[in-house]
Amino acid sequence: MENGGIKAIIFDLDNTLIDTSGAGVVAMQKVSELLKSSLNLDDASIKTICNQFKQKLYAEVYDAATGKPIDEIRTLHWEESLRETLGDRPVETLGSDCYKLWKSSRLRLLTMSPEVRALLKDLRTKYKLLLLTNGEAQTQREKVEVSDCGAYFDEVVVGGEQDEQKPCASVFRLCFEMLGVEAQDCVMVGDSLDTDVQGGLKAGVRATVWVKCSGATECDAIKPHYTVSNVLELPRVLTEMN
Structure with a gap:
């Protein structure tokens, strides 16, 4: 036959x-560099923020019925990860910047x-x-x-x-x-x-x-x-x- x-x-x-996994590693490295240059954070804090984001990403259950775009949801993941690690320390648009850099860096390598x-x-x-x-x-x-x-x-x-x-x-x-x-x-x-x-x-x-x-x-x-x-x-x- x-x-x-x-x-x-x-x-x-x-x-x-x-x-995809390899691209994700590089994207996280880019975000880590951004966090270090923006907030002068120590490596442990940067690692905590990135790990918090990854946990939220892996646990994500997207429901289109909520009306929230996926970009908005993942920006929120970064904002929450920053807040959970840094407390009330002002970070302005850093959550959005982290998401945009993470996403663009990852897509370029796919x-x-x-x-x-x-x-x-x-x-x-x-x-x-x-x-x-x-x-x-x-x-x-x-x-x-x-x-x-x-x-x-x-x-x-x-x-x-x-x-x-x-x-x-x-x-x-x-x-x-x-x-x-x-x-x-x-x-x-x-x-x-x-x-x-x-x-x-x-x-x-x-x-x-x-x-x-x-x-x-x-x-x-x-x-x-x-x-x-x-x-x-x-x-x-x-x-x-x-």
Whole structure:
């Protein structure tokens, strides 16, 4: 059977095709430099402020029904982190400045490497490709735009624009419908066991490929069909499948 029966590949975005974690580290370094120059803070206080922001970011549950733009919410995260660490010390627009610098620094680094672009270009001559990314709609669409990855896919699905996100089966069924394929025709590729691999398994795809990032730990309850250290290993895995 042509392509081993595989007709489509569904890719995650963050830390699969683009180095979101690495970009986040650099963005935090930029903000730390801003805080040091603006307030002459010691390293411990700067670290506390940045960690407070990261905790708020990770715990964030965005609800578009509130009417607050995501930029406003994340600016508030910085303002609260500054206030919680510095008390009533006046910081004027520093929260806004921190957010703008963090966001712009991170977005500038969210690019696909030439090797990843070449991989997707080649795969698209053989398979249908769909990008499926979790997250708040504006944030993820901005990542898709700055990385120019949308040009390499037949379809792009942002979880924040749907009723449910990965690992829910409904968003995978939407992907299958958009591509005009069945679950067994598809391979799911991503860095998250909880969302990408578990979602693909629940949806009944042909195979799941876990892009195991440095420091990631395995989980006995979620077993991917294949594990790679870099998405560029995917052609080898596809050959094995065939």
